Amino acid sequence: MSITTREIDSQPDIWRAALELAPRATELLARPGERVLVIGCGTSAFIAESFAALREAADLGETDAAYASEPRRWREYDAVIAISRSGTTTEVIDALRAVPAGVRTIAVTGVADSPVAEIVDDVLLLDFADEESVVQTRFPTTFVLLARAAFGEDVSDLPDAAAAALAEPLGVEAASVGHFVYLGSGWTYGLAQEAALKIREAAQAWSESYPLLDYRHGPLAVAGDESLVWMIGRGDAGLADDIRATGATVRTSSHDPLIELALTQRMAVAVAESRGLNPDTPRHLTRSIVLG
Incomplete structure (x- = not known):
């Protein structure tokens, strides 16, 4: 069995663990009325798009998603959320360093002592969802599940449903x-x-x-x-x-x-x-x- 297969099959258990972090995720991700930018590269950029759509649909405030590797004209944001499994991606670090003073920064990462985690104001640590494989599977799904919980959706049945579907x-x-x-x-x-x-x-x-x-x-x-x-x-x-x-x-x-x-x-x-x-x-x- 490949590492990737084991990590895919572990998702129901990982999702159950993630739901225990729902209060922390709500505190960091779901402040009503904040204007938020969420950034990432590769998988994290796609997940940022899903996050932005979910947050706006929950009426929590304007939310934009962007590639960290594509610098853009700065707009007025209350917070910037950076998604980086490893916490070492150069473009994410550079984008965070360019955030104006006074804008709250949050990292969603799998590594507590990573460069990304060290330069932000707050960290949503998903180290239990980190992966050995180069290919990301459970880290991005865990973050989206947690975001949905933070935005008020009842996702408590999804771990059991995922276990059944994966079987x-x-x-x-x-x-x-x-x-x-x-x-x-x-x-x-x-x-x-x-x-x-x-x-x-x-x-x-x-x-x-x-x-x-x-x-x-x-x-x-x-x-x-x-x-x-x-x-x-x-x-x-x-x-x-x-x-x-x-x-x-x-x-x-x-x-x-x-x-x-x-x-x-x-x-x-x-x-x-x-x-x-x-x-x-x-x-x-x-x-x-x-x-x-």
Whole structure:
């Protein structure tokens, strides 16, 4: 069993542990009326998009998401939240150092004594969700679960539901698919982007991600017999029919979107293994990008 597989399968227990931190997460992430910027790189940037959509939907205040690696004109924010599993990503550190004095800074990280943790005002420490694998799985899902709890959503049943779903067969023959597409809407679009990244990283597979209803606007042209189009969260019956007409396989959600993301992670591992690849150590990648 790969490290990545063990880490994916550990998510129900990790999520249960995370829910004990809900009061701390509420204190740091859910201050009503604050204008917030949330930043990250790679997986963390996609999760930042989901977080921003969830926070605004909870009517807690304007929330923007941005890539830490893409400097932008500063706007007036009350707080900046930086997501960094390792706490060592150079672009995240540089972005935090550029935050004006007086703006509250918060790190969401898996490493307590990391450079990112040391330069912020507050830390939401998820060290119990940290991972050995280069490929992130349980750290981002744990943060999103905790954010949803902090924003007032009852997610207490998700650990047990995830355990049941992860025990089921995937229902897709991994070796038969050559093209993977993930679609999301609202906060799940960030999850769709993350799902597509996972299978690129772990399995060197051709993958794409789009907002659900935008898929008709061009990308549908490359769907075909070897395509799997996975709708994470909200579905659309008319779009599903249009996709099936291309010969592609359509998969719609039967679980909570976070559980669907965990299942896409399992798919990425299955595809990697069918191709003789090690999902723990993707080529050209390291656990953290540290620039000289």
